[in-house]
Amino acid sequence: MEFLVASAIGILTAGGLYLTLRLRTFPVILGISLLTYAVNVFLFASGRLTVGAPPILTKGVEVYADPLPQALVLTAIVISFGMTAVVVMIGLGAFLGADDDHVDDQPEGDDKAAEGAQ
Amino acid sequence: MSLFFIVALPFFGALLPGLMNSAGRAATAGVTFTVTLAAFIGLLTNLPSVLAGDVVMARIDWMPLLGLNFSLMLDGLGFFFALLILGIGLLIISYGRNYLSCDDNVGQFFTYLLLFQGAMVGIVLSDNILLLLVFWELTSLSSFLLIGYWKHLPEGRQGARMALAVTGMGGLAMIGGMLMLGQIAGSYDLSVILQNRELIQADPLYVPALILILLGCFTKSAQFPFHFWLPHAMAAPTPVSAYLHSATMVKAGIFLMARMWPVLSGTPEWFVIVTTAGLITMVLGSVIALFKHNLKALLAFSTVSHLGLITMLLGTGTAFGAMAAMFHILNHATFKAALFMSAGIIDHEAHTRDIRRLGGLRKLMPITFIVASLAALSMAGIPLLNGFLSKEMMLEEANHTVLFNTPWLVPFLATIGSLFSAAYCFRLIGHVFLGPVRDDYPAKPHDPGAGLWLPPAILVVLVVVIGIAPFLAEPFVKLVTASVLGEAAEVPKAYFKIWHGLVPALYMSIVAVVGGLIMLAVFKPSLRIWDALPRPEAKVIFEAIVESVATLARAIILPLHNGAFSRYAAIAAITMVAVGYHAWSTGTIAAPTRDMQPANAVAIGGWLMLVAATAGMVMMHRNRLLSLILIGIVGLMVSVGFVFFSAPDLAMTQFTVEVVTIILLLLALNFLPNMTPIESSVLRRVRDASIAIFGGLATFALSYHYMLRDAVTAPISEFHLANSYKGGGGTNVVNVILVDFRGFDTYGEIIVLGIAALLIYALTETLLGGPVRARLLNRKPDQKRAGNQHPMMMVVLTRGIMPVVLLVGFYIFLRGHNEPGGGFIAGLIVSIAVVMQYMASGFGWASARLRYPYHGVIGAGVLIAGFTGIGSWFVGKPFLTSDFTYVRIPPFEEFELATAALFDLGVFLAVVGAVMLSLESFSRLARQAGGPESEHAMEIDPSRDDPKEQAAKEAV
Incomplete structure (x- = not known):
């Protein structure tokens, strides 16, 4: 089981990294979302994996999953929604304003940036 | 006069000439002179003790652990220099008043002068x-x-x-x-x-x-x-x-x-x-x-x-x-x-x-x-x-x-x-x-x-x-x-x-x-x-040195920082993996202390779906709509994973967030091109793929090793499990951590969420106020629009479902303290119910029925949470201390009343407001592009009198 979760984290990271390195805003945003999944699952897994023992206190039950990473990841999920929304809005605003959804500075723009990009 | 005043007077006095700039040259110079004179006289009041050979001291501990204290001392040497600084300062001020011309910004000049004077007095x-x-x-x-x-x-x-x-x-x-x-x-x-x-x-x-x-x-x-x-x-x-x-x-x-x-x-x-x-x-x-x-x-x-x-x-x-x-x-x-x-x-x-x-x-x-x-x-x-x-x-x-x-x-x-x-x-x-x-x-x-x-x-x-x-x-x-x-x-x-x-x-x-x-x-x-003698010109030498240092800095920075964000991302990824590898190869790895748990068919099935969806996203990311569907599958599998690994709260949150994220991305995709063109060379893609694979391997290795070993020191989670019911009055430990143990964190988080939503709103306002608005109005949709924008079936269904979803949200909210649920999840569920109304009947129809602006909802949420926290001050407890009691009102069973529920209400409102404000902002952009909207809930409505039919009736 641990192998499955760890490899899932690895694959999500790899996919996220690849998409983050693309040149247009939309795939980059999706890549960041994949990285968010990877990070959240990683943080969650720091409480180690427990099957069938949710941290809901019940009489007679002694073993519970670690509640702390769960609480931290819960807020992280909500915050990452807010972050994604802001990034999408910035990307969209840039596209609507310049009719260009490249992530990098484009050569016809600023002279100095153009020198660097070549 | 205390030494503190002598040092502080010029600094505080520096505000005056700047503020009084419009009062004219004489007034600004006058106030500067007065401030300096006050400090000068203050200095002279210390003259007798200095003449007696005493050292006047004044001291406030500022950062004692760093050895940095605000301690001043006045001996003969300090007095001598302070006397020169303030005395000659007085002469300079009266000279400067007459020297500067009317075109100069005199207030600014005297402000700078006093700041400088204060700093000099501070030194001595x-x-x-x-x-x-x-x-x-x-x-x-x-x-x-x-x-x-x-x-x-x-x-x-x-x-x-x-x-x-x-x-x-x-x-x-x-x-x-x-x-x-x-x-x-x-x-x-x-x-x-x-x-x-x-x-x-x-x-x-x-x-x-x-x-x-x-x-x-x-x-x-x-x-x-x-x-x-x-x-x-x-x-x-x-x-x-x-x-x-x-x-x-x-x-x-x-x-x-x-x-x-x-x-x-x-x-x-x-x-x-x-x-x-x-x-x-x-x-x-x-x-x-x-x-x-x-x-x-x-x-x-x-x-x-x-x-x-x-x-x-x-x-x-x-x-x-x-x-x-x-x-x-x-x-x-x-x-x-x-x-x-x-x-x-x-x-x-x-x-x-x-x-x-x-x-x-x-x-x-x-x-x-x-x-x-x-x-x-x-x-x-x-x-x-x-x-x-x-x-x-x-x-x-x-x-x-x-x-x-x-x-x-x-x-x-x-x-x-x-x-x-x-x-x-x-x-x-x-x-x-x-x-x-x-x-x-x-x-x-x-x-x-x-x-x-x-x-x-x-x-x-x-x-x-x-x-x-x-x-x-x-x-x-x-x-x-x-x-x-x-x-x-x-x-x-x-x-x-x-x-x-x-x-x-x-x-x-x-x-x-x-x-x-x-x-x-x-x-x-x-x-x-x-x-005739040759002599080195200091300015030329200085500028040559500065220029050579600047050239060196440019040579290092420009290739790294050239405006290509994908390059920064690559550099950051490579650096992190390299640093991680260094730590990995130089550190020692203890033997595993936990056994690997066996995987069952369900887990393997879920894993396969997640891997397939991620791989598909990477392969087919050029088709943007398809990749959006695939990321939905990934999110779903992550939620299922949370259920599987005993985290019902997380699963519910992830699932509902997934819904609103996909709606958000769909709204954005409405304006963006549907396809990503092929631009990068094969070499570049090979490079990116290698970075990605190394990064993936690194996180895999880290999490794999991590999960098979126990924590080095006992985590504080046991404390939360032991005190959740006794101290916080709730059996859902995750929720009690959120609203009670770590309530201050949560309070900060809802504020951040609210700020993010306001930022989106502000960006939308800016876009709609600028040239983008005209562009949106003239925009031709790149795909065929649906013939019936607000279909009857969807309208009827969402109307019917709305009270049910609200009820579910309310239920989830109330039970949150003891069962999976709580303010975050309830807020997301209610948001989805409201968003569905927007989707079914359009922005115009829905916002006409909006009674409270979403900014207000966010603000109310933050305020309620804040006041709940402040409430504990009145009973002499620190901020956000919670309390609870059990009451019984016949004919109900005994139930719990907790201040944490009030805090959770604040969380709920902030989440609803933030999610809705973000989505609403996106739909406002869409509305500009969509042309005039009908004020009706649906396009075709049998109950509404059709003009043709009306005319036919009248004809009869």
């Missing part, structure tokens, strides 16, 4: 060397503002930049030196450091600390080879130059050398470095000064030369040298400030300060002539003026100083310096005031009003009084010298008098004055030789 009164460093940097910054005050002049800007670069670098070196000194002495308090002479001088760090501190002093006080910035700072308005050069800024370095004299001086290192630098500066400055044609440049190099003289005296390390240095600081401050102000008057009246264009001003400006000549003669070292006395003491000291085993070296160079010093003073008088009256001045010169000549005249009175009656200054100078020397040496017995008999110093003095007169007589031929 600091008892803590870290505090001293803070003030030291403040003088660099505020002098930068003052020197560059005339922003329209390129020389002003360049001079200010050069001064900041040189003194800033020196300050940086000095921070290092001071930290070493503090380490050696075990305290950053000057009063402790000054007691530890033997300890410090025996330490191996003494020499590095000495060199670093001296770098700071030499750059500030313009000692060779850092002397070049001072003449360029001349571009400042004359009152600034007069202030910087006479009493402040450049005296800061001298002050520090004097302050540190008891602990740093007396060693061969100190003697060789300080005396040599001082001697070279003295001779070099005076030679260059003679050949400068710009009046202010001449004075600037003469300042450099005199600073060299004082430095050399401090370098000798004898008590007599220190006393001579203190006396010369006093004399130099008086005659130099007067000379600068006179130069400013000439510039003001004749509209030039080029000596070659002046001459014969004696008849046209008699008052200025008298003032400037007396000051210049004093600088030349003519008897009965104060400059003569301290110069005599300097020559006397030079006579006893042996450098590099060559007894004649120091006296010879000191005489040469004095000779050139006398020569430029005579040139100043001879070429500016004497000679025939000319008829080609740029403006007809005449004496200015008393406002301009009175301040220098007051100083010249001091010059003459001290010169004739040196015994008046003697007790004070000896007092100052005593506090310089501390316990390191006795104050010399020597008396201050004009006639010491036929001593060698007198002969040296005579040689200097006569030689100076001869130099002036042969000025024209020597100027020709001087002009």
Whole structure:
């Protein structure tokens, strides 16, 4: 089981990294979302994996999953929604304003940036 | 007056002139003068205790653990410098009021001046060397503002930049030196450091600390080879130059050398470095000064030369040298400030300060002539003026100083310096005031009003009084010298008098004055030789150094920081993996302590779906809609994973967030191209793929190893499990952590979420207010629109489902404390219910029915959560302490009432508001593009009377 979760984290990271390195805003945003999944699952897994023992206190039950990473990841999920929304809005605003959804500075723009990009 | 007030007055007073700018020149200068006068009087109230030999202290612990305390001390030395700073400051302010023209921003000028004055007073009164460093940097910054005050002049800007670069670098070196000194002495308090002479001088760090501190002093006080910035700072308005050069800024370095004299001086290192630098500066400055044609440049190099003289005296390390240095600081401050102000008057009246264009001003400006000549003669070292006395003491000291085993070296160079010093003073008088009256001045010169000549005249009175009656200054100078020397040496017995008999110093003095007169007589031929000589131009060298450093910086930064964000991402990823690999390969890995759990078919199935969806996303990311569907699958599988691994709250949150994220991305995709074109080369894709694979492997390895080992120390989770019900009154530990144990975190998080939503709203407003709006209105959809935008089936379904979803949300909210659920999840569920109404009937219809704006909902949520937290103050508990009780209202069962539920309500409202405000902002963009909207809930509505049918009915 641990192998499955760890490899899932690895694959999500790899996919996220690849998409983050693309040149247009939309795939980059999706890549960041994949990285968010990877990070959240990683943080969650720091409480180690427990099957069938949710941290809901019940009489007679002694073993519970670690509640702390769960609480931290819960807020992280909500915050990452807010972050994604802001990034999408910035990307969209840039596209609507310049009719260009490249992530990098484009050569016809600023002279100095153009020198660097070549 | 408390020392704190003396230091704080200029800083707080600095606000006034800036605020009163519109009140006019007289009012701003008046308030600046008043503030300075108050500090000056405050200083004088401490005079009796200083005269009694006491050290006045004031102390507030600021950061005691760092050794940084706001402690001030006032002894003779500090009093002397503070007196110069504030006293000459008063004269400069009244001079500046008349000097600046109406076009200048006078309020700004006086604000800068007061800031600078406060920083200088801070330096001389600091008892803590870290505090001293803070003030030291403040003088660099505020002098930068003052020197560059005339922003329209390129020389002003360049001079200010050069001064900041040189003194800033020196300050940086000095921070290092001071930290070493503090380490050696075990305290950053000057009063402790000054007691530890033997300890410090025996330490191996003494020499590095000495060199670093001296770098700071030499750059500030313009000692060779850092002397070049001072003449360029001349571009400042004359009152600034007069202030910087006479009493402040450049005296800061001298002050520090004097302050540190008891602990740093007396060693061969100190003697060789300080005396040599001082001697070279003295001779070099005076030679260059003679050949400068710009009046202010001449004075600037003469300042450099005199600073060299004082430095050399401090370098000798004898008590007599220190006393001579203190006396010369006093004399130099008086005659130099007067000379600068006179130069400013000439510039003001004749509209030039080029000596070659002046001459014969004696008849046209008699008052200025008298003032400037007396000051210049004093600088030349003519008897009965104060400059003569301290110069005599300097020559006397030079006579006893042996450098590099060559007894004649120091006296010879000191005489040469004095000779050139006398020569430029005579040139100043001879070429500016004497000679025939000319008829080609740029403006007809005449004496200015008393406002301009009175301040220098007051100083010249001091010059003459001290010169004739040196015994008046003697007790004070000896007092100052005593506090310089501390316990390191006795104050010399020597008396201050004009006639010491036929001593060698007198002969040296005579040689200097006569030689100076001869130099002036042969000025024209020597100027020709001087002009023919090749000499390095300091400004060119400085700029070449700056340019080469800038080129180097560009060569490093531009390839890394070239505007290509994908490159930054790649660099960051590679760096993180590399650093992680380094830690991995150098650290030790303990053996696994946990067994691997067996995987069942469900888990493997979920894993396969997640992997397939991720792989599909990467392969087919060019088809944006498809990749959006695939990321939905990924999110779903993550939620399923959370359920599987005992995290029901997380699963619910992830699932609902997934829904709103996909809606958000769909709204955005509406405007973006549907396909991503192929742009990157194969090589580039191979590079990115390798980075991705290495990154993936790294996180895999890390999490795999992590999960198979127990935590090194017991985590705090057990505490939460044990206290959740007892202390927090809830059985859902995750929810209790969110609203109770870590409520403050959650409070911060809902605020962040609210800010993010407001940011999105603000961005939308900006977009819709600009040219984007027109573009949106003219936009042609790139795909066919649906024929029926608001289908009846969807409208009916969402209307029916709305109360059910709200009920579910309410239920989830209420049970959150004990069962999976809570404010976050309930907020997301309710948002989805509302979003569905938008989707079914359109933005116009839904927002017409919106009763509360979403900003208000966010605000209400944050406020409710905040007030819940504040509520605990009223019962004397810390912020966000929770309480709960069980009540029974028949016919219900017993139930729990907790303040945490109120907090959770705040969370709920903030989440609803934030999610809805973000989505609403996106839909507003879409609405602009979609053209006019129908006000009806659905396109085709059988209950609504169709116009055609109506007409048909009427026809019947």
